[in-house]
Amino acid sequence: MEGPLLDDAATRHPEVAWYFLYTREAHPGEHVAHHRTFDDKLANARLLRDEVGIRRPILVDDLEGTAHHAYGLLPNMTWVIGRGGRIIYRADWTSAANVEAFLTRYEAGRRRPPGQGISPYLSEQIEYRDQDRGAFDDRLRRNGPRAYDEFLRAERIQAERE
Amino acid sequence: MSDYNYPTFDGYVASGAEEREFARWPDLLHAGKPAPEIAGTVLDTDEPLALSSRWKRRTVVVEFGSFT
Numbered sequence: 369m370e371g372p373l374l375d376d377a378a379t380r381h382p383e384v385a386w387y388f389l390y391t392r393e394a395h396p397g398e399h400v401a402h403h404r405t406f407d408d409k410l411a412n413a414r415l416l417r418d419e420v421g422i423r424r425p426i427l428v429d430d431l432e433g434t435a436h437h438a439y440g441l442l443p444n445m446t447w448v449i450g451r452g453g454r455i456i457y458r459a460d461w462t463s464a465a466n467v468e469a470f471l472t473r474y475e476a477g478r479r480r481p482p483g484q485g486i487s488p489y490l491s492e493q494i495e496y497r498d499q500d501r502g503a504f505d506d507r508l509r510r511n512g513p514r515a516y517d518e519f520l521r522a523e524r525i526q527a528e529r530e
Numbered sequence: 531m532s533d534y535n536y537p538t539f540d541g542y543v544a545s546g547a548e549e550r551e552f553a554r555w556p557d558l559l560h561a562g563k564p565a566p567e568i569a570g571t572v573l574d575t576d577e578p579l580a581l582s583s584r585w586k587r588r589t590v591v592v593e594f595g596s597f598t
Contacts, residue, residue, distance in 0.1 A: 369595055369597075369598065371593070371595065374591075374593055378591075383588070383589075384588060384589045384590070384591055385581075385584045385585075385588045385589070385590045385591070386590075386591045387568075387581065387590065387591070387592050387593070388592075388593050388595065389568060389570065389592050389593065389594045389595070390570075390573070390595070390596060391594050391595065391596055392534060392535050392536070392596065393535075393596045393597060393598075394539070394595075394596050394597075394598050395539045395596075395597070395598045396536070396537060396538070396539065400597050401537075402535045402536060402537045403535045404535070410571070410573070412596070412597070413573050414573065415597075416596070416597055417573060420597075424593075425572060425573075425574065426572070426573040426574070427568070427570040427571065427572060427573070427579060427581070427592075428570050428571045428572075428573055429570050430569075430570065430571075431535070432534060433534045433535075434569070435566075435567070435568040435569065435570060436534075436594060437534075438566035438567070438568075439558075439559065439566065439568075439594065440551065440554070440555045440558045440559070441551045441555075442551060442552065442555055442594070443594070443595065443596065443598075444593070444594065444595045445593075445594045446591065446592065446593045446594070447565070447591075447592050447594075448589060448590070448591050448592075449565040449581070449585040449589070449590045449592070450585070450589055451585060451586070451587060451588060451589055452585070452586070453564055453565050453582060453585050453586070454561075454562060454563065454564060454565065455559060455560065455561050455562065455563050455564075455565050456561055456562075456589070457561065458559065458560070458561060460552075460555055460556075462593050462595070467591065471589070471591070474589070475589065490561055490562060504598065507597055507598045508598060510597065511597055511598065514538075515539065515598075518538055518539040518540040518541075519539055519540075521540040522539050522540045522542075522543040522544075522548075525540065525543050525544055526543065529549070
């Protein structure tokens with residue numbers, strides 16, 4: 369999760385509106401459990417804000433995950449919506465560096481006056497992101513020892529499928 | 531309650547739901563298409579907010595996530 373890095377990017381790009389949408393708990397445990405009620409969800413979102421220090425506005429999806437369903441249910445996506453409501457960027461995992469690089473290019477292009485020989489185009493890439501397994505394991509343990517153990521079991525299930 | 535708020539991650543993976551969700555994502559919603567509404571509750575104010583009211587005039591970045 370690159371929340372703090374995206375917070376820094378948000379500070380550098382105040383012309384853009386930034387939100388963190390709190391979804392279901394991806395790895396529920398004894399301390400940060402799955403949501404049975406909307407109050408559970410609000411309480412976990414407050415804990416996330418206060419412990420991780422997310423500075424962007426946090427929007428809490430409804431208990432059924434209506435927005436999360438609409439965008440495909442993956443655990444740490446980033447989407448950018450352009451003025452007027454069209455999707456202009458989507459990533460199945462969040463890379464703060466990639467999001468910021470895209471925004472810098474996009475906003476610079478969008479602000480160029482008409483007639484300066486610029487035209488939008490569509491692109492799609494596969495890229496690599498930094499992965500800090502130690503920090504991830506720490507967050508699993510924060511959710512509870514069960515969350516850590518279940519993740520290891522899930523990895524074995526995934527490995528057996530490959 | 532639906533299985534959306536699954537209680538155990540290994541159970542969710544064993545059910546095949548995670549694999550199905552990742553498999554279908556590449557064919558879902560592409561750049562250039564209208565964005566579905568993202569509505570929720572603003573944590574700091576407890577007020578409802580529909581992000582379409584924001585992307586009328588500004589570019590909007592939305593990170594989806596939870597604790598991990």
